[in-house]
Amino acid sequence: MAGPGTRAGAAHAVLRGVTRIFPPADRGQAPVHALGPLDLDLARGEFFAVVGPSGCGKSTLLEILAGLSAPTEGSVMFEDSAVRGSPPDGVGVVFQEDASFPWLSVWDNVAFGLRRAGIDSAETARRVDHALGFMGLTGFARAYPAQLSGGMRQRVCIARTLVLQPRLILLDEPFGALDQQTRLLMGDELLRLWRDTGATVLLITHALDEAAMLSDRIGVMSARPGRFIDMVATGWPRDRDSTIVSDAAFGEVTARLWSSLRGESLKALGAAP
Amino acid sequence: MTERAPAWKRYGDSLALLAGLVLLWWLLSRWAGEEALTGPAETLARAQELLQSRRFHGHVTESLTALGYALLLAALGGLGLGTWLGVRRLAGQVAEPILVALYALPKITLYPVILLIFGLGLPAKVAFGAIHGIIPVTIFTLNAVRTIRPVYLKVARTLRLTPWQAFRTVWLPAALPEIVSGQRVGFALTLLGVLIGEMFASQRGVGFVLINAIGLNDVPTIMAAAFLLAVFAATVSAILLKIDRALHRRTIRA
Numbered sequence: 001m002a003g004p005g006t007r008a009g010a011a012h013a014v015l016r017g018v019t020r021i022f023p024p025a026d027r028g029q030a031p032v033h034a035l036g037p038l039d040l041d042l043a044r045g046e047f048f049a050v051v052g053p054s055g056c057g058k059s060t061l062l063e064i065l066a067g068l069s070a071p072t073e074g075s076v077m078f079e080d081s082a083v084r085g086s087p088p089d090g091v092g093v094v095f096q097e098d099a100s101f102p103w104l105s106v107w108d109n110v111a112f113g114l115r116r117a118g119i120d121s122a123e124t125a126r127r128v129d130h131a132l133g134f135m136g137l138t139g140f141a142r143a144y145p146a147q148l149s150g151g152m153r154q155r156v157c158i159a160r161t162l163v164l165q166p167r168l169i170l171l172d173e174p175f176g177a178l179d180q181q182t183r184l185l186m187g188d189e190l191l192r193l194w195r196d197t198g199a200t201v202l203l204i205t206h207a208l209d210e211a212a213m214l215s216d217r218i219g220v221m222s223a224r225p226g227r228f229i230d231m232v233a234t235g236w237p238r239d240r241d242s243t244i245v246s247d248a249a250f251g252e253v254t255a256r257l258w259s260s261l262r263g264e265s266l267k268a269l270g271a272a273p
Numbered sequence: 274m275t276e277r278a279p280a281w282k283r284y285g286d287s288l289a290l291l292a293g294l295v296l297l298w299w300l301l302s303r304w305a306g307e308e309a310l311t312g313p314a315e316t317l318a319r320a321q322e323l324l325q326s327r328r329f330h331g332h333v334t335e336s337l338t339a340l341g342y343a344l345l346l347a348a349l350g351g352l353g354l355g356t357w358l359g360v361r362r363l364a365g366q367v368a369e370p371i372l373v374a375l376y377a378l379p380k381i382t383l384y385p386v387i388l389l390i391f392g393l394g395l396p397a398k399v400a401f402g403a404i405h406g407i408i409p410v411t412i413f414t415l416n417a418v419r420t421i422r423p424v425y426l427k428v429a430r431t432l433r434l435t436p437w438q439a440f441r442t443v444w445l446p447a448a449l450p451e452i453v454s455g456q457r458v459g460f461a462l463t464l465l466g467v468l469i470g471e472m473f474a475s476q477r478g479v480g481f482v483l484i485n486a487i488g489l490n491d492v493p494t495i496m497a498a499a500f501l502l503a504v505f506a507a508t509v510s511a512i513l514l515k516i517d518r519a520l521h522r523r524t525i526r527a
Contacts, residue, residue: 087430092431101443103523117433
């Protein structure tokens with residue numbers, strides 16, 4: 001099904017004219033126009049980051065792409081089938097909040113999706129052990145989330161998504177609650193994961209350096225209602241890591257992101273640009 | 274997470290408290306006199322007599338049967354009702370103030386109505402116990418389900434769980450610690466309801482033994498029955514509290 005404006009087969013995920021308007025919370029209030037209209041093409045295997053001022057609808061964009069909520073207007077296509085308010089197969093989501101299940105051990109948390117999907121136990125064990133090793137959690141397989149740090153719990157959530165071998169991974173500020181050093185290291189792990197799996201990645205972040213360091217392409221969003229006001233291609237090689245922050249071009253990318261975003265951030269704060 | 278105190282300290286404190294209570298009891302009985310308040314030793318002796326008498330066994334069986342049925346109704350009914358009201362947000366909002374008002378209502382005022390409906394005997398006691406227990410169990414369960422972190426439900430959706438899978442593997446375990454707290458409160462109030470039910474308009478059960486002894490001014494029997502009830506209630510509560518704490522220890526307060 002190829003609607004107007006889509007190029008069937010060319011992109012992994014396609015958004016056309018996506019708009020989200022929330023109904024008023026109380027009588028007498030105006031509806032909130034949170035997002036769009038907005039177009040986006042994600043190429044297969046691309047690492048794409050979204051930056052924008054607080055409250056610009058970044059998470060709303062992710063929820064629409066994940067099929068967790070339906071757009072008010074516009075269409076979302078993933079692998080040439082329409083996504084509308086129900087999560088499609090092959091999409092994995094990592095949320096900003098800690099979403100590890102406190103009643104399950106680390107191992108059982110990671111195995112959770114595989115068991116529900118009816119994967120046999122030998123294959124489940126193989127994939128879980130591999131993901132735990134990849135995320136540096138092997139020694140904590142029997143631990144419960146309450147015994148782990150915030151960064152490690154977020155790794156459990158990433159591993160839980162990873163074992164299902166998603167072809168599109170959506171991350172909503174997954175490192176937002178972590179300290180700067182941990183974030184850089186988690187960024188390296190994310191790059192390794194992206195290279196090894198060949199998945200398409202969409203990362204939402206408020207950290208410009210994180211977006212500049214990790215991405216092939218960065219979409220800069222305006223203040224509410226969120227639209228893309230700039231697209232920045234970084235041109236990094238595929239086998240990059242966090243040492244790229246010392247590259248001269250890294251400063252240029254970050255500077256461009258900030259010059260696009262400065263006025264919008266001021267608007268979001270309620271000041272004149 | 275808070276560190277757990279060492280075992281000797283936890284049990285030591287409990288034992289000291291218990292010893293203090295027994296001492297207080299003994300002092301009060303000295304002060305008030307044996308005919309008003311039987312002391313610990315005499316109470317234990319009378320309790321032992323009661324436990325060895327066949328008649329008392331009949332009363333215990335009657336009470337336990339009533340309590341068993343009442344608990345079954347309160348626990349399962351409250352669980353079902355609370356879950357339903359928690360999932361149906363609007364229904365929950367409508368029902369909660371009504372439930373809280375019913376919770377505050379002295380249920381003894383309803384006992385004549387219950388007696389008229391069920392007549393004298395086991396069904397009336399079961400009903401009276403169950404209406405005591407079902408309300409707190411429902412309120413706790415309702416809140417347990419309603420306060421499940423939304424991100425867990427989003428995870429359930431993105432993992433494409435069926436509604437039944439989501440209920441069994443996410444909703445239920447996420448709400449379980451609070452549900453167990455509700456069952457704990459529900460147990461205590463169901464027991465209270467059954468005993469009150471036995472104290473009035475009944476010829477059998479431990480509640481009847483108690484009210485009968487009050488009528489005869491048989492202080493040792495009053496004290497012995499109260500003592501045995503306290504031991505029973507405290508034991509069950511301690512077990513439920515242990516489960517409750519074990520479940521809550523895993524909960525992360527983010």
